[in-house]
Amino acid sequence: MAAEHMVDVEVLTPEGEVWSGEARQVSTRTEVGEIGILANHAPVLAALRPTELRLHVSDSETKTYAQAHGWLQVYGNRARLLLEEAIPPEDLDSGTLKEQLSDAEQRLSECEEGSAEHNRAQKDRDRAQAFLSIAGG
């Protein structure tokens, strides 16, 4: 069980555990908007959008990750994030991301709106855009 004012956090990707431990606050973004998870937060089940994931481990230490699409479950003072990708910002490569972005934008303009292919291109574009802004600053 976590110490007072701390929440147990688990960040998982299909390629393995990225981070786990106690944090004061978890800041991320759901389909609806920004969300901050503090200790003893009400249970949550949410779809996450690409953004900068911030884990406030202590007053002086904050871990950040580039977060792709994923899912968040908060229950019993435990926050579990299931992410397609969670990459340390320094590992991002803006060159590759720019290529991915222009590729996604091209596919977006080519396919019919409302089709599954269109949604897929949109998802790729959102991810590339979010990651690029993290890489850039």
Place this chain on the structure above:
Amino acid sequence: MATQKEVKNRIASVKNINKITRAMEMVAAARLRRAEQRISDMRPYAEGMRKLTRRAAAQAGGIPRVPVLEERENIKRVGIVLVTGDRGLAGAFNSNIIREGMRMAAKVREEGAEPTFAVVGRKGVSALTFRKMDVTDSYVGFTDRPAFANAREIGEALTARYVDEDLDRVELIYNRFVSPLTQHVWRQTLLPLQQAEVIGEGADDEAAAEDEETDAEKAQSRSEWIYEPDPEELLARLIPEYVTISVYRALLESAASELGARMTAMRNAAENAETMIGDLTLEMNRVRQAEITQEILEVVGGAEALG
């Protein structure tokens, strides 16, 4: 009969083969351990997804009708996904998959539908191109170390084509990893997605769904959960994820199987080389003995002629 020098050269080259195949066996064994590790690294994520899905399904009162779960009656085009390796020298690893793929395609044609192929791995791509099959997508360059991003690309492309009704069914064929010595060719219907794949086997009731809660908490917590977006919408997004997860698992299993198959094939090759070295050494001794006998005969013959 071969001369002593010829046999000596052959022994040297077989010894080289022995060394190379031993080295390849060792490399495959080391990589295999890492590949097995990646399979187990994925489990917590997959389990977490199951819990999440059950939670949302319990709240939504069941699994909603989403396109990826719906079975089509009129099957016109069937996508066949073959997972092979980028490299050979792995025994029957690649050819088993290709053979099963051809069998599947013939069956699909019998049913009056048209098969199309999406192929992972250089070996499969070149085999199918050679057979002039309709390969719509090929994915190469990562089969010994697949990343989730590779699975996402494949899974989401297939899902989109299924939902847009370009494909009416998708079959996945890959080598399932049983042990380093055994791989089984495995066939799985990827789309439409099977309900059991999503919820997990034998976990259809709420008791299993609420594995993180006690009964008392359950009754009380029902209304307190915050859903963003609402549970039905969440499920509609969650369920297609299972296609990608299945593809990722297939890629990982196939990678481990490939390394296991290569390890076994290379071990056999090294052992064969050793046997051959033994046979050749024997032959070399025989040739040497024959040469010596020949020389003695010549010397004796020469001496007799002189005396």
